[in-house]
Amino acid sequence: MTGRPNRRPNRHPVRHREGGRGPDAVVIGTGPNGLAAGVTLARAGLQVELFEAADTIGGGLRTLPLFDSEVLHDICSAVHPMAPASPFFRAFDLAAHGVDLITPTLSYAHPLADGRAALAWRDLATTADALGVDGPAWRDLMEPLIAHSAQVVAFFLSDQRTLPADPTTPLLLAHRILRHGTALAHRQFRTEEAAALLAGTAAHAIGRLPSLAGGAIALLLGHLAHTTGWPLPRGGSAQIAKAMAADITAHGGVIHTGTRITDLGALPPSRVVLADVSPKGLLEIAGANLPHRYARALESFRYGxxxxxxxxxxxxxxxxxxxxxxxxxxxxxxxxxxxxxxxxxxxxxxxxxxxxxxxxxxxxxxxxxxxxxxxxxxxxxxxxxxxxxxxxxxxxxxxxxxxxxxxxxxxxxxxxxxxxxxxxxxxxxxxxxIGAGAITLRQTFFRPTIRWNPYRTPLPGLYLCSASTPPGPAVHGMPGYLAARSALRREFGIHLPKTAYPAASSPR
Known part of the structure; x- marks a missing residue:
């Protein structure tokens, strides 16, 4: 068995605070999900500390000068279709925190070898008109998704364990995913331009195509190109991380950088630990303490x-x-x-x-x-x-x-x-x-393991909150938020309403 040190298991590795000493909650990692967890916990009134191995926060949200001190490069992600659509970020209100998401009028484009190009304009009508004979088919595919965009996004960005608030959403999506996520995809458009335009969004699944997972991602990203768009943060992706970190510290949280956590025992005593790490990382940090069956399930998690x-x-x-x-x-x-x-x-x-x-x-x-x-x-x-x-x-x-x-x-x-x-x-x-796990149909619904609560581990007080948990990768913060919500409910008795997201609260 890999990733599990040979030492005697400790079934209670999260050291509980005594006499008011130490934080209420600790978060390992300051990627978008670790930061989202920190925001949610701090705004709930908890004392939170975050630990980051690198010298700068952000995970996939880092922007640095590489060759010239005046020119900034996004080290990981650069474009963020999910940020303006995410329920977490919509409630957090990036604009109010100084993040300016600039949305191009031409969301994305797909050139073909002979000089032709398929263009996904923010405006659906402009896109459909440019697709010629496939314009009506593109409009028929996208218009219902656009009309129900909030419900579609909520369905895809859920914990994949609970019933959707709008039961008609799966029906709206099901036949479209089957048409564009199977061999039927080859027969949905008459022109190479339209077919390539949607295929490019499916490729964000980073896996075999066509596939049901790829078809679902194509519908999600494709329709967002015509709604909230595919924006870039002014000044680079790090602006999102900086805004979240500032909110955490304003609410009393503390962020430690340059501190790699290799064992839970290195953390300060707390009521709860949320780990923004992959299953492989969780095995390295807590493997010897994990029950055999759960550890084996983590070891079988597939990467893409x-x-x-x-x-x-x-x-x-x-x-x-x-x-x-x-x-x-x-x-x-x-x-x-x-x-x-x-x-x-x-x-x-x-x-x-x-x-x-x-x-x-x-x-x-x-x-x-x-x-x-x-x-x-x-x-x-x-x-x-x-x-x-x-x-x-x-x-x-x-x-x-x-x-x-x-x-x-x-x-x-x-x-x-x-x-x-x-x-x-x-x-x-x-x-x-970079998706922190293969995006397959099975790992969409059972990510990272087959458990009713995908965030809670068998170890008391230990939660997983990375993109290896639902709803998966992209900068939307939902794994961190959903894991923090679960911890608040179980460990602190704080029950947020079903559709609650972090509301603005006064800093300490």
């Missing part, structure tokens, strides 16, 4: 394909051959639907395709302040097999060059993070899996 990232410092905007792409917030590179499906399925089987799926972002297109004279950041991900150790900079450069001739001439500097290196940067990205 990976991402290899290249950060570029360039002299000019990306010279896309199709000029319409030059205003897009996000670019998907993957060819036609069939080519993209084949590439993603090959990657999931552990074989690097000739043309893997890629996401490209030129942040200064949406946020001009990110650029300086003759210098601007470019963010690029390629989907690669799990644990891939190779430097994929050449592959990324040449792929962008196919659609943007002259791009390589603009490169001033580059930084590569292989799939294997991602885990060293963030242990939650096991083998470079």
């Amino acid at each position: 394909p990976a991402a290899a990232k290249v950060d570029f410092l360039v002299s000019d905007p990306i010279p896309w051959a199709n000029p319409q792409l030059r205003t897009a917030g996000t670019i998907h590179l993957g060819g036609t639907q069939r080519e993209l499906y084949a590439a993603e399925s090959s990657t999931a089987r552990g074989r690097l395709p000739r043309h893997p799926f890629m996401l490209i972002v030129d942040p200064a297109v949406t946020d001009p302040d990110r650029a300086r004279a003759g210098r601007r950041p470019v963010w690029a991900y390629a989907h690669v097999p799990h644990g891939d150790p190779a430097n994929r900079a050449t592959l990324v450069r040449e792929t962008i060059e196919r659609y943007a001739p002259g791009f390589q001439d603009t490169i001033l500097a580059e930084r590569v993070v292989s799939a294997a290196q991602w885990e060293a940067y963030n242990p939650n990205y096991v083998g470079g899996d």
